Amino acid sequence: MRRLVYALAAAIGLSVSGAASGQSLSYEVLEFEDLKGWRSDDHDAALKVFLNTCMDMKDPDWSSLCSLAQEQTSARTFFELFFKPVLVEDGDPMLFTGYFEPELNGSLQRTATYRYPLYKKPPEVRNGIQWLSRAQIENGDALSGRGLEIAWIDDPVDVFFLQIQGSGRVKLPDGNYLRVGYGGKNGHDYKSVGQELVRRGVYQPHQVSAQVIRNWVKRNPVAGRRLLQTNPSYVFFREVSRVPADQGPLGAMNRSITTLRSIAVDPKFTPLGAPVWIEKGGSTPMRRLMIAQDTGSAIKGAQRADIFYGTGDYAGRRAGETRDPGRMVVLMPIQRAYALAFEGQDG
Template sequence: MMLRAIRAALVAAVAMAGTMGSADDLDTTYEILDFDSLDGWAADDHSAALSVFLNTCGDLNDPDWKSLCAVARETTDARDFFELFFRPVVISDGGDGLFTGYFEPELEGSLAPSQRFRYPLYRMPTEARDVSPWLPRREILTSGVMEGRGLEIAWVDDPVELFFLQIQGSGRIRLPDGRHIRVGYGGANGQPYRSIGQELIRRGSMEAHQASAERIKDWVRGNPFDGPELLFHNPSYVFFREVSEVPADRGPLGAMNRSITSMRSIAVDPAYTPLGAPVWIEKDGNAPLRRLMIAQDTGSAIKGAQRADIFFGTGDMAGLEAGKVMDPGRLVVLLPIQRAYALLPESVL
């Protein structure tokens, strides 16, 4: 009863405060909401979100987050937990809301090269860590600089899927005996990323609305000379590391070095959204989604206060679903009550 009394007092303060501006950055604004204003909040599975929150909340070091994590481990009512100890906050930097999707690719591969498995995944060589930018993609793959050094983790059968694995940054390799190994981002050569989709559009080879990952893959495979050459348009090259300590039935490691969960984990811009925070998403478009997610990952293309990438899972079906998402909407970050109120300008306190 005491907790609910405290919450009632805070709700009254919010009603008086209205919309808040940023205390630190004139380009960033904050608005504290009621849970009743979150579209679809009551219908969500809050227990599922709480389970995902618990996967990473123990790694949060700030006292208020640590206290909430301890309470979360003992709670028997997930919705009540979020409503009692958090406030919904819309953080805006002036940009429109944008949701995309990502997934963990699964490639066919082997721990030894063969006629079928000819395309290696490399660990990062020492000199690439010491010099940035290092060699561009073309030189890494054609100069012989990587050969004979034992840097191969595995070999796969499709150079196009390997190229897209580098864009995703992590994935699973299914071995001939049915086992899996998992690989994650191990570094990069420091060269700029250049989109091969944008290059196809610039050349007139593809319209902008056609440039999905699957269409681009088909174009590369269907052009035996120009396709492989197109991949060299992107000088950026990603190296990998093996992360097979993560069981095959769990998701890949996110930015918090914990497994992420399909349709409950999102990648965000940590400049605006704290990693580990619950985030209510209201995604519009062809397949509207209203769901409580947990911010557990980041991405080089995920920039802005209202930007998020939804993790769809592992494998081809997850990839097909993730590739369909380019939708508007709204992100609402759930912050501990004291943090939410710290965003209030002093003039309204």
């Protein structure tokens, strides 16, 4: 193994200038024997997910590997033969978190039960320009009566957390599903309501979670509404009807992501579509090959990943409990790893 600093960053599609906290960006080329649990993973499952997005990777090295992947009879052999594990670090410790796709109860018509709307983006809202705040939208009538409602939901807290997640499924009264995705926002920065509860002295930082916030708002409906409105950011949606309800939501590559095989990464350091080996610690350790198919506004740094846990309440609980150390290792095309090593020796 070799420690390679600032070596051929441009050639592997990574940004040296994006290193966190002003730290030096470094690369360490590993062997597959260095990956804990590598032999026992389900490589066929990982290859299937890789094939779901690799055709969208335009770089010739990746596109040629995508073609080869479609002809493989042994997934593990394919990864070991054509890739090298590369540990990319920027000086900050690894942090794994989790995310999920919420499932809400809703209706296409407003009723006494379903009365909290999911809105399309109004035509006058422009990206990057501040529009009305959350409080102004919810306390006023700027959106009502304009036919912008996609669906009506039975719980305003569910609407709030759906806006944080950015996509979800709505279960309709007839048992069918409607999938919605991110459609834009009002131009205001996100403000954490959990941090607001800490600031008020209601909870200590370690006590705050999505479920704690949800329960507090339900116990205090009037104060809870005002609490949620301390976050001025408001997200609009779009119907994603082309994605079947039995498939995962669309990720940053505009393809469905897969439960416990897709992760969100910082694309400054990890190419979208690349296989990534994760070694997550904590109370529920995880060793498996994931595919980098998504991004997130809070996912910044070389050793930072958000694990997709799936759809619904159970997935949400697992995602909310995940905040663990470990490491992630990017699998790079072998010719790029060799070029990286060569450049590092010359430097």
